Amino acid sequence: MLEIKNVSKTFNIGTVNEKKALDRLSLKLEDGDFVTVIGGNGAGKSTLLNMIAGVYPIDSGHILLDGEELSQQPEFKRAKQIGRVFQDPLMGTAADMMITENLALAKRRGKPRTLRWGCKKEESVDYQKELQRLGLGLENRMSTKVGLLSGGQRQALTLLMATLQRPKLLLLDEHTAALDPLTAKKVLDLTKEIVEEQNLTTIMITHNMKDAIQIGNRLIMMYNGKIIFDVRDEEKKKLTVEMLHQKFQEASGAEFSDDRAVLI
Amino acid sequence: MSILLSIEGAIGQGILWGIMALGVYITFRLLDFADLTVDGSFATGGAVSAILIVNGMDPWLSLLFALIAGALAGAVTGILNTICKIPAILAGILTQIGLYSINLMIMQKSNLPLLNTETIFSKVADVIDLPRSVSVWISTNNLVVLLIGILIAALVIGVLYWFFGTEIGSAIRATGNNANMVRANGISTNVTIILALMLSNALNAFSGALVAQQQGYSDVKMGIGAIVMALASIVLGEVLFGRKGGFARRLISIVIGSICYRIIVAVVLQLGLNADNLKLFTAILVGVALSIPIMMESSKQKKMYKKLTAEVDAIEEPFHARD
Numbered sequence: 001m002l003e004i005k006n007v008s009k010t011f012n013i014g015t016v017n018e019k020k021a022l023d024r025l026s027l028k029l030e031d032g033d034f035v036t037v038i039g040g041n042g043a044g045k046s047t048l049l050n051m052i053a054g055v056y057p058i059d060s061g062h063i064l065l066d067g068e069e070l071s072q073q074p075e076f077k078r079a080k081q082i083g084r085v086f087q088d089p090l091m092g093t094a095a096d097m098m099i100t101e102n103l104a105l106a107k108r109r110g111k112p113r114t115l116r117w118g119c120k121k122e123e124s125v126d127y128q129k130e131l132q133r134l135g136l137g138l139e140n141r142m143s144t145k146v147g148l149l150s151g152g153q154r155q156a157l158t159l160l161m162a163t164l165q166r167p168k169l170l171l172l173d174e175h176t177a178a179l180d181p182l183t184a185k186k187v188l189d190l191t192k193e194i195v196e197e198q199n200l201t202t203i204m205i206t207h208n209m210k211d212a213i214q215i216g217n218r219l220i221m222m223y224n225g226k227i228i229f230d231v232r233d234e235e236k237k238k239l240t241v242e243m244l245h246q247k248f249q250e251a252s253g254a255e256f257s258d259d260r261a262v263l264i
Numbered sequence: 265m266s267i268l269l270s271i272e273g274a275i276g277q278g279i280l281w282g283i284m285a286l287g288v289y290i291t292f293r294l295l296d297f298a299d300l301t302v303d304g305s306f307a308t309g310g311a312v313s314a315i316l317i318v319n320g321m322d323p324w325l326s327l328l329f330a331l332i333a334g335a336l337a338g339a340v341t342g343i344l345n346t347i348c349k350i351p352a353i354l355a356g357i358l359t360q361i362g363l364y365s366i367n368l369m370i371m372q373k374s375n376l377p378l379l380n381t382e383t384i385f386s387k388v389a390d391v392i393d394l395p396r397s398v399s400v401w402i403s404t405n406n407l408v409v410l411l412i413g414i415l416i417a418a419l420v421i422g423v424l425y426w427f428f429g430t431e432i433g434s435a436i437r438a439t440g441n442n443a444n445m446v447r448a449n450g451i452s453t454n455v456t457i458i459l460a461l462m463l464s465n466a467l468n469a470f471s472g473a474l475v476a477q478q479q480g481y482s483d484v485k486m487g488i489g490a491i492v493m494a495l496a497s498i499v500l501g502e503v504l505f506g507r508k509g510g511f512a513r514r515l516i517s518i519v520i521g522s523i524c525y526r527i528i529v530a531v532v533l534q535l536g537l538n539a540d541n542l543k544l545f546t547a548i549l550v551g552v553a554l555s556i557p558i559m560m561e562s563s564k565q566k567k568m569y570k571k572l573t574a575e576v577d578a579i580e581e582p583f584h585a586r587d
Contacts, residue, residue: 074452075447076446076447076451076452076453077450077452079447079448079449079450079451080450084448086444090442091442091444091445092442092445092448093445094437094441094445094446095441095442096437096440096441097434097437097438097441101434101437101438102438104431104434105434105435105445105446105449105451108431108449108450109449109450110449110450111450113430113431113432113434113435113451114430114431114432115427115430115431116430117429117430117431118429118430118431118433118434119429119434161449162448
């Protein structure tokens with residue numbers, strides 16, 4: 001499915017701010033894997049997702065999706081196969097455009113844009129059904145501008161947009177971190193539902209250890225641009241928050257105390 | 265009587281310049297790109313149309329070449345911005361400065377009169393014979409400019425309304441909102457930015473060609489300050505109609521804003537303002553028009569605060585009395 005081979009990325013090379021974000025990282029995902037990614041700030045989690053999506057170029061290595069080399073493709077071309085939800089609820093939608101228009105843009109992800117009408121009438125009917133399942137009442141506000149929605153509503157909409165046309169790979173970058181606990185749970189439940197229903201291969205970054213253990217079939221822990229822990233299936237089910245703390249301590253040694261707050 | 269005539273003339277000019285304001289609206293509001301190419305591309309349109317007419321081309325057909333020339337100018341700015349990563353304002357200025365020389369090359373002099381040649385306006389004027397009861401109120405020339413202007417403006421608004429509803433048009437609007445989101449949905453923002461700049465500057469040049477034919481000459485300096493006049497039209501339209509409402513309403517409000525701007529200018533010139541001071545007047549007008557909505561918002565907020573606080577204070581003990 002997704003194969004990442006020896007990918008490295010260093011920011012601000014040759015300056016005092018030089019930061020090795022990814023250090024010869026390799027990772028192989030099976031079809032249908034739902035991977036949760038944990039790790040302290042600066043561990044390279046977001047960089048990993050951004051590298052896969054093509055936000056900035058990698059320094060070295062290969063990124064293959066179903067055998068196709070992605071690493072030299074521009075971001076917009078990779079989007080054909082990759083759905084994304086960002087941490088910031090404002091990032092995934094166009095504020096001045098209507099809910100239907102945003103969905104119509106997403107429905108055509110990766111398709112060539114033509115002079116056909118941007119949002120056809122019959123599409124709206126489909127979108128209405130999709131919006132209904134969010135349970136947020138958005139199906140009655142289809143022509144509302146997205147900028148008027150709350151962060152949680154926008155995030156739920158972005159998730160719907162990312163999966164409206166089934167992506168080969170879904171990248172979730174702490175997509176519930178900016179939401180209140182109740183809304184976060186709602187969006188997370190929706191995530192599980194959609195991923196299961198479409199059998200999506202998914203990578204989800206989270207700072208919530210419990211979520212990381214409960215959700216998905218695989219968990220990886222990152223530290224200093226490397227994967228330091230990788231468990232799946234039965235082994236993952238046995239994990240506890242304490243075990244993860246322990247594991248983190250083993251890998252990072254004395255520095256653990258600095259990162260403890262981040263990992264709770 | 266002379267004030268009526270000058271206002272009639274102003275309305276016609278306002279419509280023709282309004283096409284340029286529509287072009288600027290595409291970049292300024294929809295794409296969120298401060299494109300300064302317009303000062304150059306507007307004159308390019310005039311230059312291309314004038315030189316072609318002088319060399320015997322049909323004035324209507326010359327408009328098509330003005331459109332193409334403007335689109336090319338926009339493409340240059342777009343490529344400088346997207347592929348060469350030059351910041352928007354600088355990319356526009358580079359094209360604008362380069363176009364000044366190109367416009368001189370096209371015309372081979374700084375001013376090209378269209379006195380003894382046909383224009384789209386003279387062609388139509390030739391076939392109109394106004395009855396005396398009408399010609400007392402409006403000159404044939406003014407009437408023709410009005411008629412052609414309204415027809416062309418309606419056509420342009422119709423085309424823009426359709427285009428920005430299409431998949432490509434939606435992608436351009438989304439680019440102005442959130443370029444990250446657009447790329448995440450598989451659209452190259454380089455393409456959308458270049459396309460929008462081409463369309464915008466095609467309209468700017470088209471407007472320049474119409475203005476050159478209407479005033480009977482093309483001048484290399486005719487585009488100077490065009491961006492400010494366009495902003496004046498957009499902002500006046502927004503002040504008059506508000507920033508709400510459908511897309512068609514927004515587009516129409518811009519052309520009406522352009523007409524209002526021309527009427528204001530005609531009136532202050534009639535009242536004796538020195539034409540040399542017109543640019544300063546325009547700058548102040550735009551500055552004031554942009555500030556008014558902000559100030560109104562802030563005073564509304566203060567009023568509401570006073571009212572609501574007074575209501576709360578009336579029920580509860582005033583806050584300052586507690587300590």
